[in-house]
Amino acid sequence: MTDTCARCGRTRSSVTDPAELLAWVRERERGVDQWLCPACARAHVRDIEGKLPTDYWSQ
Template identity: 55%
Template sequence: MGEPDTPMCIRCGHRQDQDANPAVRLAWSAERTTRGTRWLCPDCARAHVRDIEGKLPDEYW
């Protein structure tokens, strides 16, 4: 398990590798909500880019 502050994907549970290439870390998608920051890994963000851009609620994707 990673550090408590390590970003974790809300869709698949993948944790961001802190030792990864900085360009890979920049590929993560973040959304700030009243509950805090929610993260999507690059694979999940890529798979749901149309839903994200269309601002569809999470329940639909």
Template identity: 40%
Template sequence: MNDARTPEEPIVCARCGKTAEELPVTWSCSVEDGARRYLCDSCARENIRSIEGRLDSTWW
């Protein structure tokens, strides 16, 4: 079973292409069209307003 905590291949930032062998706790993960997408800590920080803007109002 493929688990996000133990990936079978390197994790790649969907924005800048940075890679990691294991999922860093500082990275952000979302599911879009049924696929996991990761953002490294730098890209997540740069785009936090955009990320928060996609959350349902129940999260607030």
């Protein structure tokens, strides 16, 4: 199965730069893995931070 950005549809298999591959974000929601490409992850960083548990911020 090809990993695809949940926001824009870009595929990880289309990326040739190893550093860019590392910048992809995987999130797990209701037992399902979803990927965000670096551009979509940057654009939606507040949404990602909002999903972190409260304990994360008190460390």
